[in-house]
Amino acid sequence: MIVRGTDRVIVMGITGKQGTFWTERMRAYGTRIVGGTNPSKAGTMHCSVPVFATARDAMKGAGFDVAVLFIPPLMAKEAAMDAIDAGAKGLVVLTEHIPVHDVMYFVAAARERGVPILGPNTAGAVTPGECFAGFMPAFNERIFRKGSIGVVSRSGSLGTLLCLNIVQAGYGESAFLGIGGDPIIGTTTREALVALDQFPGTEAVVMVGEIGGSMEEEAADYARTMSKPVVAFIAGGAAPAGKKMGHAGAIVMGDKGSYASKRSALESAGVTVLETPSDAGAALKARLKR
């Protein structure tokens, strides 16, 4: 799901400390914020936009396309269902530690209605020169500049680092999609890869993955069919097996989810796999020949 500058965005949980901080930054960057939610502050204004009790009210009162959720874990399911029922065209769920059964519930509801979800546990999405949704440093010109490289990342901080390397090498990004570090997420690596491949202006994709699960292996099947080059970095090659490395999804069980499995799947699909993020620029130059 690529958020565009024309999309009308609401921030659910807008009055909280982080909701406020990032709403101001999103607006300053160009994101079209049209409202927010907080059931106990409905009817007031916050960050210069109206606050509604629910996403349904926001749809009636302001109309919106995308909901960004700054909502605590145990309340996230209800908020996500509210946004989906209201008719949102997309959700960005930033919250970490949402019970997985809750995630599966709202992901199933969203899928039935064809509503894409980024996250949970994502830092959000950036479309340089247009807007961003979440808590990414879109406004930092060393990291995000309008360009032709699509980026998909499970991790916000590592995705940011790769973007820094992309810009340092003289490129820019067409779009950045943070898909989230949880084991079950709304948009998989493969789905994000498809979206970036089809996004006008993308000439190459940088895939930032990590150990655990089989999303990179599934994405490799699609990368094989792409005419645009794909460069990947997979984090966690030095991680011990059987331990959750910070992200709930980053765990190696037996062979499944291992660095070796991902690397060989990607390489056999023609993807350039980086030894370190600092090699991203050189790899893009080699593949794009410019």
Added chain:
Amino acid sequence: MKFEEHAAKPLLARHGIAVPKGALAKTPDEAAAAAAGIGPVVVKAQVPTGKRGKAGGIKLAATPDDARRHAGSIIGMDIAGHKVEKVLIEEQMPIGRELYAAVLNDPESKGPLVVFSTEGGMDVEEVAATAPDKLLRKPVDIRRGFPRADADALVRGQGLGAAESAVADALEKLYAAYAAFDAELLEINPLIVTQDQRVVALDCKFVMDDSAVIRQRDIAGAGTPDRLTGLEARAKRAGLKYIELDGDVGVLANGAGLTMTTMDVVRHHGGRPANFLEIGGESYTQARPALELLLSKPGIKSLVINFCGAFARTDVMTQGVIEAIEALQPKLPIFFSVSGTGEEEAIKLLRERLGVTPLATMDEASKAAVDAAR
């Protein structure tokens, strides 16, 4: 969070799945006493890992004396790094056939997955490898659940004979337990059909979703917390994610992905990371306790601090690190790499307070730390 067999089976029973009669014993005498009240029993090591049978942690005992003897040899045994402290004393069952049943969170279908096989009793990975057609997989829409009709359809035509209906019933109840207890995995292997056509869970593996522990308080106490080292336990109390490793280059970064990558880059340059320690997400203001923790691990020779700010502000993290360094006066060399949200302020702080200039890339900072540790 994992639940050992003795803690998981009562949860199945709560949902109406039959389990053998049993009792927990911590000493050989307790084992003998439990066996005396049951009859011929199985003595089963209770550790949060599989492959107990292959390790010699499961023995048949015909008499209370046998139970005492086996418990004596099993208690204290090491199974896959876990010391056995208790055994489950359970009635022997007249096994007719062994089935496999499980419900798990499936990332591929983004929902629950019911897995059933008539080839139970062995490793499910082995069944998947040798007889994949014998492994039935049914993705479930969690909003709808797994009603009896779906269970009937799944087991129909599997040659279960007179037990078919009872097996379907057990599957329906297994799903209900999975849903009620926020399971990540709830597995019965084997699910047996006895010679008199009863369906009984002979073993049970239950992993609860860590994010749901907070709303499962009434049963979470029966689970087995991860074994932590002293420093890992201290980190957990401070709300930090810390994993102790065996190297000598300390690693501090923000965000799980970036922290793993810093470990990778340290290794790429020939060094050995001493730890995983991230202060991303909600803990990005915790730089000071994080650094204190990291420095208290013996044998650390150098440190790489790698911040790339998105949500986490590098100036806030850097401020915390500077305070910790000023307070602790560490002797070891520290190398920084800083970029992203708040970087200008962070770099200024480092120059003014510590007289340090961050290196241009994480590779340079990691390599410098690796060289310094040599």
